Amino acid sequence: MVIRELTSGDLDGCLRLAEDRGWGREERKWRFLLEGGEGYGIVDGAGDLVATAILTRYGGRTAAVSMVLVASRLARRGLGTRLIAHVLDRAGGLTVFLNATAQGRPLYEKLGFRVTGGASMHVGVFTGPPSGVSRAARPEDLKAIADLDAEVVGANRSDLLRRYAGFAEEIRVIDDGRGVSGYAGMWRNVTNTVVGPVIAAGPEDARALIADLAARAGRPVRLEVEDRRPELAAWLDGHGVTAGMRTSDMVAGSGPLPGDRSRFFAPVMSALG
Ligand SMILES: CC(C)(COP(=O)(O)OP(=O)(O)OC[C@H]1O[C@@H](n2cnc3c(N)ncnc32)[C@H](O)[C@@H]1OP(=O)(O)O)[C@@H](O)C(=O)NCCC(=O)NCCS
The missing domain is CATH 3.40.630.30 (Gcn5-related N-acetyltransferase (GNAT))
Incomplete structure (x- = not known):
């Protein structure tokens, strides 16, 4: 082997x-x-x-x-x-993080990872209306999106985001005239469309971005929602996107994850944060 x-x-x-x-x-x-x-x-x-x-x-x-x-x-x-x-x-x-299944968790614990939180996978056909607050991202927004993303996750993900622009079905931004304060995207998986990432100034903007994407998906959507966002979980539950499998957020290495996590509402996918 x-x-x-x-x-x-x-x-x-x-x-x-x-x-x-x-x-x-x-x-x-x-x-x-x-x-x-x-x-x-x-x-x-x-x-x-x-x-x-x-x-x-x-x-x-x-x-x-x-x-x-x-x-x-x-x-x-x-x-x-x-x-x-x-x-x-x-x-x-490097500070290494992952999203662990119940089966994987003991293995990671033995290797020094610690649990920093939990998350639930929400899946379903979104039944709410779009908010009309966001607009479709344009190619020239990519720099502002990458800068905002770097502030929030505390690391430069511009390579990932450049590739994500071709991978995603749609990316939307909230632009208040002074610049991009939030962005979110969705991408097609086998049986559903994953909404993620979602990065926003606050919970209201996060819901607006999610609604504008999910209402246009035309099939079940999926989002990973952290336990520290009970209001987002309840709002999704109330609009047809209900909680299922639970996972644990785990980190190995020095310190907590960097960045401003108060503006982080959903990962690109659980595999990427
Ligand atoms: C999780 C997984 C990768 C573990 O692989 P593995 O080669 O069997 O793991 P190891 O033999 O190195 O086991 C390490 C420890 O993990 C725990 N563990 C592994 N499989 C387990 C199971 N089915 N139930 C409970 N604990 C388990 C045990 O603590 C084990 O140590 P022990 O055998 O000395 O008690 C494998 O079970 C798997 O592919 N699961 C399905 C996919 C998955 O959930 N992947 C993890 C994503 S985060």
Whole structure:
């Protein structure tokens, strides 16, 4: 069993592993994550991919870990621990964060991650009206969006956002005439459209951005909502987008996550923060 870096040629193997663990074939998402991050995998003696993880770095400060999977036939033999230890080693001194399933959490705790919060996945067809407060983002907004994003997440994600502009179905901004004070986007996944990221000056603007996107999705939407946002969770529940699977936010390394999290309302996807 050897650890090696993943390439785009491993996509089929990744999708097979995801299906094995009941995650579905999220091909666009895997491709997007592998293009922007470093994929690591464990390959068995027959050359089959039996474990995966992706490390995405942000501007030399933070990094996200995602897509942690081990083939069910090889469960509880230490492969997950070995792979994540390797990924942490590769991350060097960065503050590493992830969104853990109940199954993954004990593994990360053993490797020094601590729980910093919880989140619920909300899914459903949005039944509310659009707010009319936001407008569609224009190519010339990208710099202002990247600057706002950097303030809020405390790291430069301009490379990610440049790629996200081509990946997203739509990006909208709140522009009060003095500049972009909020932005949000949505992207198509297999069975739903994920609304994220959502970055806004306050809860009212966050709801306006979400409503303007979700009302136009034309299919179920999905958002990850942190426990520290009960008012947002209740508003979504009241508009058809109801709470489901719970996860834990976890961080390893020095200090809490940087930035101004008071303006952070939803991640691009749970894999990226
Ligand atoms: C989570 C996962 C990657 C763990 O991989 P693994 O190779 O089986 O993990 P390890 O053998 O290194 O186990 C590490 C520890 O995690 C915990 N753990 C792993 N699987 C568990 C399970 N099914 N139930 C409870 N605890 C579990 C245990 O504490 C375990 O240590 P122990 O066996 O000494 O008690 C694997 O179960 C998996 O792919 N799950 C489905 C996808 C998923 O939830 N991924 C995590 C996303 S955040």
